[in-house]
Amino acid sequence: MTTRLTTVRSGALTTVQDAGRPGHAHLGVPRSGALDAPAMRLANRLLGNAPDAAVLETTLTGCALRPDRDITAVVGGAPCPVRIDGRPAAWGAPVRVPAGSVLDVGAATAGVRSYVAVAGGVAVEPVLGSRSTDLLSGLGPAPLRDGEAVAVGTPARPVPPPVAAPWPGPPAELVLPVHPGPRADWFTPAALRTFTSAAYRVSPHSNRIGLRTEGPPLERVSAGELPSEGMVLGAVQVPPDGRPVIFLHDHPTTGGYPVVAVVPEPALAAAAQAVAGTPVRFTFA
Numbered sequence: 001m002t003t004r005l006t007t008v009r010s011g012a013l014t015t016v017q018d019a020g021r022p023g024h025a026h027l028g029v030p031r032s033g034a035l036d037a038p039a040m041r042l043a044n045r046l047l048g049n050a051p052d053a054a055v056l057e058t059t060l061t062g063c064a065l066r067p068d069r070d071i072t073a074v075v076g077g078a079p080c081p082v083r084i085d086g087r088p089a090a091w092g093a094p095v096r097v098p099a100g101s102v103l104d105v106g107a108a109t110a111g112v113r114s115y116v117a118v119a120g121g122v123a124v125e126p127v128l129g130s131r132s133t134d135l136l137s138g139l140g141p142a143p144l145r146d147g148e149a150v151a152v153g154t155p156a157r158p159v160p161p162p163v164a165a166p167w168p169g170p171p172a173e174l175v176l177p178v179h180p181g182p183r184a185d186w187f188t189p190a191a192l193r194t195f196t197s198a199a200y201r202v203s204p205h206s207n208r209i210g211l212r213t214e215g216p217p218l219e220r221v222s223a224g225e226l227p228s229e230g231m232v233l234g235a236v237q238v239p240p241d242g243r244p245v246i247f248l249h250d251h252p253t254t255g256g257y258p259v260v261a262v263v264p265e266p267a268l269a270a271a272a273q274a275v276a277g278t279p280v281r282f283t284f285a
Helices: 037-047 189-197 267-272
Strands: 003-009 016-019 055-058 063-067 070-076 082-084 087-089 093-098 103-105 113-120 149-152 173-182 201-204 210-214 236-237 245-247 259-262 279-284
Touching: 037 055, 037 070, 037 113, 037 201, 037 267, 055 063, 055 236, 063 113, 070 149, 082 093, 103 113, 173 267, 189 259
Parallel strands: 173 279
Antiparallel strands: 003 063, 003 149, 016 055, 055 113, 063 103, 070 093, 070 113, 082 087, 082 103, 173 259, 201 210, 210 245, 236 245, 236 259
């Protein structure tokens, strides 16, 4: 019989995520997938799952779940209180959740996104080879809603004994290495100096599509229009207000604003955990 997790509290935004669906940009399909992929993989490793087994990604306020059979789960990523039927439980380590009990993942005390992994993985139906929710294209399962249930897969191997794991902390300052973008020549020399020397901050309007910044605008050499062209993960696009936007996993596959730089993928996990107001610095790699 398939184990199911019923959503008691869905929180601000809880989605199913795995490694995403790369390789479909030519069809207009974003990559999607867990924004903090290292956190997803560590949570899975602690349970003996495949590294990219599907998990639940929460945003700021956590979620609460009730399994209909005994499960083992790990809550990691952004630190948060964890409770089982109101009793404190371990964060960042495997915990046993009895059938009918409520696993409550509280609001993040630091960072933005917590990850709930279960032994066997979340077993929603894959779309284009991935179980990830894509907020831009609408592919994959919809964000969790109260009262809805998701299936849990059968563990492929026994859950290993609990061990201490080194979970990275959310950034107090987000320092992003960048490579020059294909449209860096659209900006004045002064704007490029500003880009790597000014103090920016994470905007509260950031989401899974892009991390928006607040700070001094970047002046263009020309105000002309740019035909739409392909966009990659980590592209730093500059819209008309002049403030850089870093494209994250649900980003559009094309765009018409110039890309001043590109952030390498390994640096984006920290961006996923940067709360609004976090200082941002760009530095050429």
